[in-house]
Amino acid sequence: MYFLKKNLLNIIIWTLALGVVGTAVNFFIPPSSTTYEEYYTLESGLEPNTIANLNIQFNETVNKASDNILVAAADGQSGSDILHLTITTEPGINYNSIQAQAMDILAEEGVVTTDSTAPNVYETQNDALKIIIILLSLLIGAGIGIVTALSNRNISTEEDIEHYLGERTLGTF
Amino acid sequence: MSETEDRFNNFDEDIINKLYDTAMAIRNENHDNPNNKTIFSSVNKRMAVTDAAMHIAYILTELKDKVLVVNLDSRSTPAVEEYIHSKAKPNLFTTLRNSMFLSEAINHSAFEKLDIIHVEEMDEEELMAKFSDYNILSKLSPLKSYYDHIFLIGPPFEECENYGAFLELADSAVTVISAKKNDRQELNQYLQKINLFNVKSFGILRKAD
Numbered sequence: 122m123y124f125l126k127k128n129l130l131n132i133i134i135w136t137l138a139l140g141v142v143g144t145a146v147n148f149f150i151p152p153s154s155t156t157y158e159e160y161y162t163l164e165s166g167l168e169p170n171t172i173a174n175l176n177i178q179f180n181e182t183v184n185k186a187s188d189n190i191l192v193a194a195a196d197g198q199s200g201s202d203i204l205h206l207t208i209t210t211e212p213g214i215n216y217n218s219i220q221a222q223a224m225d226i227l228a229e230e231g232v233v234t235t236d237s238t239a240p241n242v243y244e245t246q247n248d249a250l251k252i253i254i255i256l257l258s259l260l261i262g263a264g265i266g267i268v269t270a271l272s273n274r275n276i277s278t279e280e281d282i283e284h285y286l287g288e289r290t291l292g293t294f
Numbered sequence: 295m296s297e298t299e300d301r302f303n304n305f306d307e308d309i310i311n312k313l314y315d316t317a318m319a320i321r322n323e324n325h326d327n328p329n330n331k332t333i334f335s336s337v338n339k340r341m342a343v344t345d346a347a348m349h350i351a352y353i354l355t356e357l358k359d360k361v362l363v364v365n366l367d368s369r370s371t372p373a374v375e376e377y378i379h380s381k382a383k384p385n386l387f388t389t390l391r392n393s394m395f396l397s398e399a400i401n402h403s404a405f406e407k408l409d410i411i412h413v414e415e416m417d418e419e420e421l422m423a424k425f426s427d428y429n430i431l432s433k434l435s436p437l438k439s440y441y442d443h444i445f446l447i448g449p450p451f452e453e454c455e456n457y458g459a460f461l462e463l464a465d466s467a468v469t470v471i472s473a474k475k476n477d478r479q480e481l482n483q484y485l486q487k488i489n490l491f492n493v494k495s496f497g498i499l500r501k502a503d
Contacts, residue, residue: 275475275476275477276476276481277474285481288469290497291319291498293500293501293502294345294346
């Protein structure tokens with residue numbers, strides 16, 4: 122109990138300090154995935170099977186790049202001249218390369234685009250990893266605080282003298 | 295204080311104020327136990343031990359008590375001399391070689407009620423052999439009839455393998471530690487040794503570094 126009373130502040134400081142380090146590290150953790158939402162204006166309306174065919178093509182090519190996410194998906198209504206293309210990337214998957222492949226597939230399916238909007242970009246943060254990093258840093262900080270406190274055999278107060286040595290303090294000069 | 299004492303006074307007024315209560319505690323204890331001999335020692339703070347012992351001795355002489363300081367740490371002799379200016383050469387064993395009485399080794403200092411005996415410089419093994427040969431304890435005890443207090447200045451505990459030889463000369467102990475840098479394990483070891491020799495510990499004096 123006395124150990125805690127004497128060292129609690131130090132342990133808390135170590136814990137918080139490492140917690141701050143963990144939080145700083147989190148700034149460098151890349152997002153788990155980035156979604157690019159693109160809209161294309163087509164030269165002619167979509168055929169009934171075009172979207173299905175495009176998604177089949179995507180599944181057979183670019184979507185094999187990841188087991189975790191759907192890399193590319195097309196959406197649009199039959200007869201509409203707007204094509205909605207969603208490309209999702211994760212670390213190790215390059216957006217430009219996927220986009221180029223998707224455009225090739227569109228061309229193969231005979232889809233001709235006349236105009237496009239700038240992609241809307243959404244990032245999905247790696248929350249689980251970030252929480253784990255912060256918890257781990259706090260734990261390591263507490264560990265370092267406890268080890269530091271245990272290895273500190275210094276007697277610095279009159280209370281220490283009474284507790285650890287069972288002696289009274291005559292004075293300080 | 296006489297004019298001579300005043301001229302030689304190197305004692306620090308601030309330390310005197312801070313050690314006054316300790317001096318009074320020792321004075322009261324020695325009043326109750328007239329045969330008490332007090333050892334001042336530390337694990338590794340030689341200078342602090344000398345400062346504490348000499349200032350407390352000085353405070354007690356100011357209270358008209360007679361104090362004999364037996365300096366058993368030859369490396370502390372210059373520091374002790376800086377305070378008391380006895381100009382005495384270390385003569386404990388030299389005197390005992392020719393005499394049965396330790397009283398003949400007593401040197402007077404610049405302070406009327408403060409006397410000193412210094413031990414000669416020698417290695418620990420030789421010192422232990424001489425302690426045993428001359429039976430210092432039996433020769434030290436009769437001096438209590440002439441003095442109100444006998445203070446022993448012990449060498450640092452960590453420098454001596456056979457510290458018991460010093461502790462068996464004392465009845466009570468004042469341990470000096472550094473207020474900032476010390477090791478409770480070493481201190482515990484030392485305090486256990488004190489208990490082992492049935493020496494009563496007055497307590498701990500902290501030296502602010």
